Amino acid sequence: MSDISTEARAIEAPNSGKPKLNVVLLAPRGFCAGVVRAIDAVEEALRIYGAPVYVRHEIVHNKYVVETLKAKGAVFVEELDEVPDTRQPVIFSAHGVPKSIPVEAETRNIFAIDATCPLVTKVHREAELHHKRGRLVLLVGHAGHPEVVGTIGQLPPGSIILVQTVADIAALEVEDERNLAYVTQTTLSVDDTREMVDALTTRFPEIVGPHKQDICYATTNRQEAVKQVAQNVDALLVVGSSNSSNSQRLKEVAERSGCRLARLVLRAEDVEWDLFSKISTLAVTAGASAPEVLVEEILDAFAARFDLSVQEVSTANEGVFFPLPRELRRETV
Incomplete structure (x- = not known):
């Protein structure tokens, strides 16, 4: 478990005409x-x-x-x-x-x-390597997600099988149970994936997994931050799009971790204000594809209705950097 650091700040002067609201702003959040x-x-x-x-x-x-x-x-x-x-x-x-x-x-x-x-490319390379070594690849992921479509499309038809649930694993019939490998979508729930991997390794003890887990560092860190606070706040908002897998997983993690009210919203206009009218503590995070400007917009909208006190809670430090694709690096001036 990562060390937790906190920093409190008020984003608006106290206003006796507004109800008080303590906001826990989670970090890491937003762009990976x-x-x-x-x-x-x-x-x-x-x-x-x-x-x-x-x-x-x-x-x-x-x-x-x-x-x-x-x-x-x-x-x-x-x-x-x-x-x-x-x-x-x-x-x-x-x-x-x-x-x-x-x-x-x-x-x-x-x-x-x-x-x-690059972390998705890592999964692609793993799948290709397993295929070259003659293994049938099992992909843990969500059908139809572009990342899953892309990963399946790295190998010839029939060389990779998508499994979405423990029931899928139980129902699997394969020719050679000793010649299997698995990879996972990078934006899954850490807990769900652990359950799926446990099911795979129980059913197929000789299955080969990745040297390092496929779920990306940002997905893991943001879910861990949510777990740390979910039971201690009245509500939690995830800033992100409804078609964002990692944002949806943050909402689910909050609910499973004991948060009584968790919602995924893209903009301030999407907040169901009636649901938040009587809360005294609110946690706010953002999916890995959500810009910080949207977090600020939503905090401003709450500040218009509440007297806010904001405390930032950090559970991990992220210093990961990926260079631009090489075609653009050559042209950069």
């Missing part, structure tokens, strides 16, 4: 290194090549970030066939893509820039 790299990749490509810069899928799962980049000249598409014949860059999102996508880009002479998070 992979998200920073992906957003910087789009902005740097716009700086170097000008608009438009095409992005396959949302660069990260946050609507505010996507709309901000659109305003700067990014054009988001779901598939490459939506991209016209152009010399402008096409950026692959932080979630990763199946191998077929870079092949399609090369066939069309598209200038592709891969902004896949």
